[in-house]
Structure formats: C-alpha cells, structure tokens
Amino acid sequence: MIELFDAEDPHDPRLARGAAGLLRDFNLAGVLTAADVHVAERACALAGETDEEVRLALALAVRAVRHGSVCVDLADLLDPADLAAAPEVADLPWPEATGWAQRVAAGPLAAAGVVRVEGSLLYLDRYWREEGQVRDDLLARAGRAAPTVDERTLRAAEVRVFPHDGFDEQRAAARTAAGRWTTVLTGGPGTGKTTAVAGLLAMLAEQAEATGSLPRVALTAPTGKAAARLQQAVAEASLTLDEEDRARLAPLALTASTLHRLLGWRPGSRTRFRHHRGNRLPHDVIVVDETSMVSLTLMARLVEAVRPEARLVLVGDPDQLASVEAGAVLADLVGGLAERDSGAVVALRTSHRFGAGIGRLAEAVRVGDADRVVALLAEGGEEVEWIDPGPTAAGAPPGAAAAQAPGPGTALLREVLLRHALDLREAAAAGDVETALAVLERHRLLCAHRQGPYGVQHWNRQVERWVAEATETPVGPGWGQEWYVGRPLLVTANDYGLHLFNGDTGVVVAGPEDPDGSTSQDQTAGRADRRGRGGPALRAVVAGVGDHLELSPSRLGDVDTMHAMTIHKSQGSQADEVTVLLPPEDSPLLSRELFYTAVTRARRRVRVVGTESAVRAAVERRARRATGLRQRLAGADTPAAEGPAVRTAGNPPATPTH
Numbered sequence: 001m002i003e004l005f006d007a008e009d010p011h012d013p014r015l016a017r018g019a020a021g022l023l024r025d026f027n028l029a030g031v032l033t034a035a036d037v038h039v040a041e042r043a044c045a046l047a048g049e050t051d052e053e054v055r056l057a058l059a060l061a062v063r064a065v066r067h068g069s070v071c072v073d074l075a076d077l078l079d080p081a082d083l084a085a086a087p088e089v090a091d092l093p094w095p096e097a098t099g100w101a102q103r104v105a106a107g108p109l110a111a112a113g114v115v116r117v118e119g120s121l122l123y124l125d126r127y128w129r130e131e132g133q134v135r136d137d138l139l140a141r142a143g144r145a146a147p148t149v150d151e152r153t154l155r156a157a158e159v160r161v162f163p164h165d166g167f168d169e170q171r172a173a174a175r176t177a178a179g180r181w182t183t184v185l186t187g188g189p190g191t192g193k194t195t196a197v198a199g200l201l202a203m204l205a206e207q208a209e210a211t212g213s214l215p216r217v218a219l220t221a222p223t224g225k226a227a228a229r230l231q232q233a234v235a236e237a238s239l240t241l242d243e244e245d246r247a248r249l250a251p252l253a254l255t256a257s258t259l260h261r262l263l264g265w266r267p268g269s270r271t272r273f274r275h276h277r278g279n280r281l282p283h284d285v286i287v288v289d290e291t292s293m294v295s296l297t298l299m300a301r302l303v304e305a306v307r308p309e310a311r312l313v314l315v316g317d318p319d320q321l322a323s324v325e326a327g328a329v330l331a332d333l334v335g336g337l338a339e340r341d342s343g344a345v346v347a348l349r350t351s352h353r354f355g356a357g358i359g360r361l362a363e364a365v366r367v368g369d370a371d372r373v374v375a376l377l378a379e380g381g382e383e384v385e386w387i388d389p390g391p392t393a394a395g396a397p398p399g400a401a402a403a404q405a406p407g408p409g410t411a412l413l414r415e416v417l418l419r420h421a422l423d424l425r426e427a428a429a430a431g432d433v434e435t436a437l438a439v440l441e442r443h444r445l446l447c448a449h450r451q452g453p454y455g456v457q458h459w460n461r462q463v464e465r466w467v468a469e470a471t472e473t474p475v476g477p478g479w480g481q482e483w484y485v486g487r488p489l490l491v492t493a494n495d496y497g498l499h500l501f502n503g504d505t506g507v508v509v510a511g512p513e514d515p516d517g518s519t520s521q522d523q524t525a526g527r528a529d530r531r532g533r534g535g536p537a538l539r540a541v542v543a544g545v546g547d548h549l550e551l552s553p554s555r556l557g558d559v560d561t562m563h564a565m566t567i568h569k570s571q572g573s574q575a576d577e578v579t580v581l582l583p584p585e586d587s588p589l590l591s592r593e594l595f596y597t598a599v600t601r602a603r604r605r606v607r608v609v610g611t612e613s614a615v616r617a618a619v620e621r622r623a624r625r626a627t628g629l630r631q632r633l634a635g636a637d638t639p640a641a642e643g644p645a646v647r648t649a650g651n652p653p654a655t656p657t658h
C-alpha cells in the first residue's frame with residue numbers, strides 16, 4: 001500500500017530540504033521520507049547516476065525495505081486499493097513503467113553493485129544476496145539424502161508418543177520431521193505445534209540411542225519472550241509423554257534462547273554472528289518457534305549456520321503478521337517449498353485450545369470471508385462480542401465514536417478497561433504478586449496504532465484518567481506519577497543482565513523497599529517516583545517462565561505502560577480476554593494479518609470494537625510485501641522469470657507510526 005505521511009510543517013524532519021526534481025515531488029507528497037531521499041541522493045552521487053527516474057527508483061527501493069518489503073516492483077507500484085485510499089498519489093509524475101527497471105539495470109548503480117534488477121523487481125544488493133542465499137542453502141539441504149532412521153523404532157514411537165486419533169496430525173508432522181533435514185511446521189494458536197515438537201524430540205532421542213549418543217537440541221525463537229514461552233511449552237508438553245519418553249528428554253536439558261543468542265551475538269553488529277558458514281552451530285536438531293517473526297536477514301544467517309546434517313524445524317503461523325524487519329519469510333517458505341517440495345511443509349489445522357467461537361471467527365478472518373466475519377460478530381456469544389460504535393458525530397473521524405465521543409461504545413469500554421485496571425490495582429496495592437500477575441493475563445486491549453485516538457498512547461492515558469477519577473488519586477505521568485501501584489508494564493528491549501526480554505510483562509506492586517538491594521544511586525534517582533509521592537515503596541514484578549523477577553522500578557529502563565498494547569507487540573502472547581480496537585477503514589495499518597493476529601491472541605473471549613466498514617476493510621485488505629523468495633524456492637532461478645512482481649502476505653509497515 002502506498003502509505004503517505006502528511007507534513008503540514010515546513011520544518012517537518014521527514015521533509016528533505018535541498019531535494020530537487022522527482023525526489024522532491026515524491027517527498028513533498030509524503031511518499032518518500034527524507035531518509036529515502038538522502039540515501040538515494042548519496043548513492044547516486046557516488047555511483048555517478050544522474051537519471052532522475054533512476055534516482056527515484058532507488059529511493060523507492062529504500063522505502064520498500066522500510067515498509068517490510070525485500071524489493072520494489074517498478075511495474076506494480078499502484079494498485080486500485082491503494083489509489084482508492086490515496087487518489088492523489090496517481091497524480092504524481094510517475095515514470096513510464098515500461099523500460100524503467102531496464103534503465104536502472106543498464107546504469108551505473110547496477111554496475112557498481114548497489115542494486116540488482118530482476119525483471120521489474122528492483123533490489124538493494126544486500127537483500128538480493130540474502131534471498132538467493134536462503135534459497136541456495138535450503139535447496140542444498142533438500143537435495144541431500146534423507147536422514148537415516150530406524151523405521152521400526154520410529155513406527156513404534158509414533159504410536160506410543162501420539163497415542164490416539166486426536167493426534168493424527170501431530171503424528172504425521174513428527175514422522176515428516178524425523179525423516180527430513182528441513183521441515184516447516186505450521187498451525188494457528190493451540191493447534192498442538194509444541195506438543196508435536198516435544199514428541200518429535202522424544203522420537204529423535206530414541207533414534208540416537210542406537211548410536212549411544214544424545215542429540216544436541218537447540219530450541220530458539222526470534223524474541224526473548226517467545227523463547228521463554230517455547231521452553232515452558234516444551235516442558236509442559238513433555239509432561240504428557242510416558243515415563244520412558246520423559247526420561248529420554250531429561251538429559252537433553254532443553255532450554256530455549258533467542259536466535260541472536262544462539263547464533264552468537266557480536267557487539268556492534270546486528271547482522272553478523274559468531275556462528276556462520278565457516279563456524280556452524282554444533283546442534284543436531286534446531287527448532288525455531290514463531291518463525292513468522294523472523295526477518296529475511298536473520299533467516300539467511302540461520303540457514304547458513306546450520307550444519308547440513310542437522311535437522312531444522314521451522315515452526316510458526318504464516319497467517320500472522322510478518323517480521324518487523326524486511327521479509328515475509330515463513331509465508332514465502334510455505335508457498336515456495338510447498339510448490340517445489342511437497343513434503344517439506346506440514347500444517348496442523350485442529351485447534352485444541354480455543355473455544356469454537358473464537359476458532360470460527362479466526363478461521364473466517366484467515367480465509368478472508370468478510371460476510372461471515374460480520375455475521376459471526378453480529379451473532380456474538382460467550383466468546384465473541386462486537387461493539388460497533390455506529391455512525392460518528394458530524395466532523396469526527398469515521399469510527400472514532402468508541403474512542404472519543406461519549407456513547408454506548410465508550411461506556412462499555414470504560415467498564416471493561418476500568419474494571420481490569422482496578423482489579424490489577426487492588427492486587428498490586430495488597431502486594432499480592434501472584435494475583436496481580438494473574439489479573440494481568442486476564443485481559444489485553446490491543447490497538448493497531450501507537451498514536452492518535454486509536455493508539456496505545458491515547459488509551460494508556462485514558463485508562464489512567466479513569467483510574468484517577470475512580471480512585472480520586474493522581475495516576476500516571478499527567479500527574480507526575482509515572483510509577484504507581486497497579487501500573488501494568490511492557491518491557492520493550494532485551495536486558496540480558498537483568499534477564500528481561502522485549503515483550504515481557506509485569507506490574508508495579510506495593511512492597512518492601514529495595515527488593516533487589518538497589519544501590520544508593522538507584523535510591524536517590526528513583527526515590528520520588530518509587531514512592532509515588534508519599535505513597536508506599538514500589539517494586540516492579542515481571543512475569544518469567546515459572547517464576548517472576550522483582551526489582552526496583554528505577555532499574556527498569558525500557559518499559560511502557562500496558563493498559564493497551566499494539567497488535568504487533570502482542571505477537572507471541574495470549575490473554576484470556578482480548579479487546580481489539582480497530583482503527584477506521586482508511587487506516588493504512590488495517591489488514592487481514594493484523595486482525596487475525598489480534599483475534600488469535602484471545603484464549604476465551606474476544607471483543608472487537610470497530611465499525612462494520614472497518615471490520616470489512618480489515619478482512620479484505622491483504623498486508624503485502626514484495627519479495628522474491630517464494631518464487632525462487634518454487635523453482636524459478638530468478639523471481640521475475642516466472643512473471644511479474646511477487647507479493648506475499650504480511651506487509652505491515654515496519655513500525656506502526658500513527
């Protein structure tokens with residue numbers, strides 16, 4: 001989607017002062033940011049490229065990566081849906097598509113290796129190389145003779161580990177993964193992916209017994225939070241195995257780490273690791289969870305570091321939002337490998353966790369049946385509720401009624417959100433950590449946006465205002481009370497020293513001073529906030545795997561308030577009840593992948609707040625990313641050899657910006 005920014009202020013930092021010609025036109029129109037323009041200008045100056053249209057093409061390629069695409073299709077920049085949302089874009093002086101890419105290919109940028117052109121696809125060199133490398137490494141793995149397995153032992157293990165008909169899908173998945181070097185295991189939430197993985201590991205451990213060895217197993221995920229959940233889920237799933245298989249898994253000492261940690265994070269580089277083609281990972285089995293969140297760059301680093309004779313099991317849900325960084329790797333693998341190598345992709349379809357109501361809604365969203373989604377929402381029930389704010393007040397932005405104007409939508413939202421915030425506050429004020437953390441898991445408000453009336457910031461402040469009114473106490477930064485009892489927390493960056501991971505959640509509770517023996521410097525710096533202006537001493541409690549961490553709030557650097565969180569951030573986590581606040585239908589963030597991700601965060605009940613047109617837009621609009629990996633994997637040497645642009649699902653902007 002051609003997403004625009006709207007710069008009314010001439011000093012807006014997104015405007016590139018000094019830009020000229022086409023770059024200036026596209027910058028002023030909000031298509032290109034100053035960063036896109038500067039990169040293009042600099043690279044063209046260095047390479048000696050003076051053709052304005054080629055400069056524009058390069059800036060659009062830079063922009064595409066910023067929006068999560070791996071390349072840009074110069075022949076397919078505008079589609080009717082984009083133009084309906086932003087008709088003014090059509091009036092920009094777009095170059096004639098025919099021959100545009102060829103001019104880039106014939107020019108000095110391509111000669112200098114800054115860009116690569118394939119058909120109408122324009123890549124920045126790095127992403128072109130990474131796509132090719134992922135394809136080559138995966139196809140090389142697929143071309144090797146299959147791993148040797150003892151069939152009789154395997155068949156006996158299948159029946160033992162997955163004992164009845166309800167495990168048919170998982171049994172088939174584990175059998176596939178046991179007999180291949182690379183397997184992509186897909187399924188929505190609660191379809192038993194982790195259970196299948198635990199069973200597979202027991203089966204592989206038994207296979208290794210014949211050689212008197214133990215398989216070296218790595219469990220990994222793109223984020224710390226997802227890795228922690230994977231470890232916990234595998235441990236829980238292992239408990240369902242019989243004693244003999246549990247005993248097989250015990251010596252494997254299964255712990256999970258982030259992909260960055262597994263690959264060997266190196267200070268100063270986000271894309272180069274200690275393990276690579278020349279220093280491969282030692283493991284025999286590598287299980288990656290939440291693969292939909294893995295970017296192309298990280299996948300490239302992973303597949304080159306895996307030993308050819310190690311099993312790689314990529315687990316995830318390809319219908320969810322794709323990675324924050326460029327690529328839609330899981331969706332591409334599922335599409336490309338399924339076409340080329342029919343056995344590599346195994347899908348689990350039966351949900352063992354959701355109630356039927358959420359499952360039906362999620363499936364209707366997944367397949368893009370907007371009429372059914374609207375009918376299911378209208379029907380409602382135990383698990384599904386719809387708050388349609390209805391027609392908005394004159395002058396109000398469409399769909400804003402529930403967010404801003406007084407009305408039934410606002411009253412209902414207030415009731416739900418305030419009740420949850422007060423329950424949290426009550427447990428936190430009593431210093432009851434277990435209850436506070438349990439209450440935290442009961443409900444999430446999920447927003448597409450970060451800012452604006454549909455955004456997390458607005459709703460965090462709004463809930464704080466409601467709590468302040470209800471309790472007649474100052475709450476929130478508006479009152480100079482950043483730290484207050486019952487403040488829900490979302491960790492926004494990994495801190496390996498403190499064992500905190502991006503995506504961890506927690507709550508501020510009343511409690512004894514210096515829970516972690518904080519230094520005198522901490523105490524001085526944090527005292528005013530930590531005491532909440534004469535209130536009790538405060539401690540932050542962060543939920544961990546099987547345990548929690550308590551520390552002084554002053555030690556927490558990267559945290560947000562979590563009365564509301566973005567759908568992007570919610571990936572990989574669930575809550576009993578979820579309220580999804582949809583932005584208006586013209587929001588560039590609305591997409592089927594976003595809506596599906598939000599709905600599937602709910603374990604017991606999902607509440608959708610949004611107009612019918614917003615619901616329909618969410619279901620019908622595909623988030624798109626331009627990538628070539630799917631087609632490369634499917635068989636074509638170059639993505640353009642089989643036709644025009646390759647688009648795959650999963651294309652939110654890299655970060656929600658509204």
Ligand SMILES: Nc1ncnc2c1ncn2[C@@H]1O[C@H](COP(=O)(O)OP(=O)(O)OP(=O)(O)O)[C@@H](O)[C@H]1O
Nearest residue numbers: 166167188189190191192193194195196233352353
């Ligand atoms: N075949 C089955 N029959 C009944 N229950 C099952 C089956 N497989 C898994 N379960 C149960 O369903 C729940 C979800 O399973 P599991 O954690 O393996 O799913 P998942 O796909 O990994 O979930 P998610 O990725 O959403 O966390 C667990 O409680 C598990 O014990």
